[in-house]
Amino acid sequence: MSESNAEAVASAVASATEAAADVAGGVAAGGWRRATGIAGVAIGVVAAGAAAGVAIERLTVGRGMRQKARLALDSAGPYGGLRGTPGTAYADDGTELYYEVDDADGGGGGQGGDGGDGGGPAARTALTGRRRRLFGRRAPAPVTVVFSHGYCLNQDSWHFQRAALRGVVRTVHWDQRSHGRSGRGVTQVRDGSPVTIGELGRDLKAVIDAAAPEGPIVLVGHSMGGMTVMALADAFPELVRERVVGVALVGTSSGRLGEVNFGLPVAGVNAVRRVLPGVLKALGQRAELVEKGRRATADLFAGIIKRYSFASRDVDPAVARFAERMIESTPIDVVAEYYPAFNDHDKTDALAEFADLPVLVLAGVRDLVTPSEHSEEIAGLLPDAELVLVPDAGHLVMLEHPELVTDRLADLLVRAGAVPAATTVGGYGSTSSSAGPG
Numbered sequence: 060m061s062e063s064n065a066e067a068v069a070s071a072v073a074s075a076t077e078a079a080a081d082v083a084g085g086v087a088a089g090g091w092r093r094a095t096g097i098a099g100v101a102i103g104v105v106a107a108g109a110a111a112g113v114a115i116e117r118l119t120v121g122r123g124m125r126q127k128a129r130l131a132l133d134s135a136g137p138y139g140g141l142r143g144t145p146g147t148a149y150a151d152d153g154t155e156l157y158y159e160v161d162d163a164d165g166g167g168g169g170q171g172g173d174g175g176d177g178g179g180p181a182a183r184t185a186l187t188g189r190r191r192r193l194f195g196r197r198a199p200a201p202v203t204v205v206f207s208h209g210y211c212l213n214q215d216s217w218h219f220q221r222a223a224l225r226g227v228v229r230t231v232h233w234d235q236r237s238h239g240r241s242g243r244g245v246t247q248v249r250d251g252s253p254v255t256i257g258e259l260g261r262d263l264k265a266v267i268d269a270a271a272p273e274g275p276i277v278l279v280g281h282s283m284g285g286m287t288v289m290a291l292a293d294a295f296p297e298l299v300r301e302r303v304v305g306v307a308l309v310g311t312s313s314g315r316l317g318e319v320n321f322g323l324p325v326a327g328v329n330a331v332r333r334v335l336p337g338v339l340k341a342l343g344q345r346a347e348l349v350e351k352g353r354r355a356t357a358d359l360f361a362g363i364i365k366r367y368s369f370a371s372r373d374v375d376p377a378v379a380r381f382a383e384r385m386i387e388s389t390p391i392d393v394v395a396e397y398y399p400a401f402n403d404h405d406k407t408d409a410l411a412e413f414a415d416l417p418v419l420v421l422a423g424v425r426d427l428v429t430p431s432e433h434s435e436e437i438a439g440l441l442p443d444a445e446l447v448l449v450p451d452a453g454h455l456v457m458l459e460h461p462e463l464v465t466d467r468l469a470d471l472l473v474r475a476g477a478v479p480a481a482t483t484v485g486g487y488g489s490t491s492s493s494a495g496p497g
Contacts, residue, residue: 137377138215138218138377138378138381139215139218139381139384139385141161141215141218141221141222141225142159143159143160143161143230143232144159144160144161144162145157145158145159146158146159146160146269146270147269148233148262148265148266148268148269148270149265149269150236150244150245150258150261150262150265151261151265152244152245152246152249153245154236154241154242154243154244154245154246154262155241155242156233156234156235156236156241156242156262156265156266157233157234157239157240157241157242158214158231158232158233158234158266158269158270159214159231159232159233160229160230160231160270161221161224161225161226161229161230161232162229163201163226163227163228163229164226201229201274201275202228202229202274202275202276202277202304202472202475202476202477202478203228203229203230203231203270203271203274203275203276203277204224204228204229204230204231204276204277204279204472204477205230205231205233205263205266205267205270205271205276205277205278205279206220206221206230206231206232206233206279206280206284207233207235207263207278207279207280207281207283207284207285207287207288208232208234208235208238208239208281208282208283208284209281209282209283209284209285209310209454210282210283210397210401211238211385211386211389211393211394212238212281212282212382212385212386213234213235213238213239213240213385213388214232214233214234214239215239215381215385216281216382216385216455216457216458217232217279217281217457218381218458219457219458219461219462219464219465220279220457220461220464220465220468223465223469223484224465224484227478227484228472228477228478229271231266231267231270231271233263233266233270235259235262235283235284235287236254236258236259236262237254237390237393237396237397238389238393243393244396246258247396253395253396253397253398253399253400254396254397254399254400255400255403256283256286256287256289256290256400256401256403256404256406257290257293257294259283259286259287259290259400260287260288260289260290260291260292260293260294260295261290261291261294262287263287263288263290263291264291264294264295264298267298274302275302275303275304275475275476275477276302276303276304277303277304277305277306277307277471277472277475277477278291278303278305278306278307279306279307279309279468280307280308280309280311281309281310281311281457282309282310282311282428282429282454283311283397283401284309284311285308285309285310285311285312286311286312286313286404286406288306288308289308289311289313289406289409289410290406290409292406292409292410292412292413293406293408293409293412296409296412299412299413299416300412303413303416304416304417304475304476304477305416305417305418305419305471305472305474305475305477306413306416306417306418306419307418307419307421307467307468307471308418308419308420308421308434308437309419309421309422309456309457309464310421310422310423310426310428310429310434310454310455310456310457311422311429311433311434311437312404312429312433312434312437313404313405313406313407313409313410313433313436313437313440314404314405314406314407315405315433316401316402316404316429316433317401317402319428319429319430361383364382364383364386364387365379365383366427367427367428367453367454368382368386368453368454368455368458368459369382369452369453369454369455369458369459370423370424370425370426370451370452370453370459371451371452371453371459371460374459378458378459381458382455382458407440410437410440410441411440413441413444414441414443416475417471417474417475418441418443418444418445418471419444419445419447419467419468419470419471420434420437420438420441420444420445420446420447421434421446421447421448421449421456421464421467422434422447422448422449422452422456423448423449423451423452423453423454423456423459423460424448424449424450424451424452425450425451425452425453426452426453426454426456427453427454428454429454431448434446434448435448445467445470445471447463447467449463449464465484469484
């Protein structure tokens, strides 16, 4: 890198950190000023890893061009357009939990919104090239596969797997409380209480009761969704014993998340960890002003999102933008409500409920959010589980390497007896609803 470019990168890194602090300082008022000052420092530490990449981009791409590119990707990207038959479950505190069902016969509402038929001829050509043949010995069972998404995402994060399984097996996709189309958590709004992972497990039980009240089920969870599955097993072990026939835990952890350093220097991470809960709570109380600040620093946060979501250099820009939209749509007060749950999360003992089941444990080797070592520990407690560690993959492995994730999930469904022998699963990225028994 030339001296002038190096200076430009250094300048952009400094300005990125300064901008983060300015956002915090700009919304400060009275006694809140100190908290937001700390927020500026915390955000600056976390942002430093992404700022250099953003800086390099700024050397060659103007801000207006980046904004146009985001708009183009938003309008053209086929991701997240799949819709099913909608339904509403009610949590024990009255929170409305939105879910959608895709039936095994290909029904369930078809395409929705901007999903179209897969994003045009080029997208269809790219997304329908591969099909996988499944062979199993067991007779098919009327199984429902229930997908639970992660923190700051929504049910659309399973887009590729949903597309591949449409018409093959009955699936349920739901939005966790305060995410996606689900309602704001009643307990959080009414009492100001943070979310707990145990609460999410009870929410999942409410969704199962409403959307799949009988028959065998396969539970699939990514990140926080995997923790939700563990919490379900912890609170309702009889449900697991009587009805669950398979489990997939993707990029998740059974505990010790307070030890994760997110790829940052230990001293910096410890400083952030000490102040972040209070900072997030303070920011959540000024949500409207903070959201304006997030929009003002969109380029910086796009870099942070990409760093902590993906590891590959060749991720489809439309996929990266799709992930960015999901994450940035999560309000700061919801981010704050959930954060304490992760340090408190410990469902290691609940894993024993899965010991006699077909289990898939899958993670990206370069996951900075829930490191792959946590998946290895889960697999160590479930010796009959299939452990898949994906090189060159980050936290959103199901979006970054969708074919591999779908492939291993398909094998799990065969082991669980969830699909007929010689079933054809659609192309891993197909957004058509034509996949069905072969």
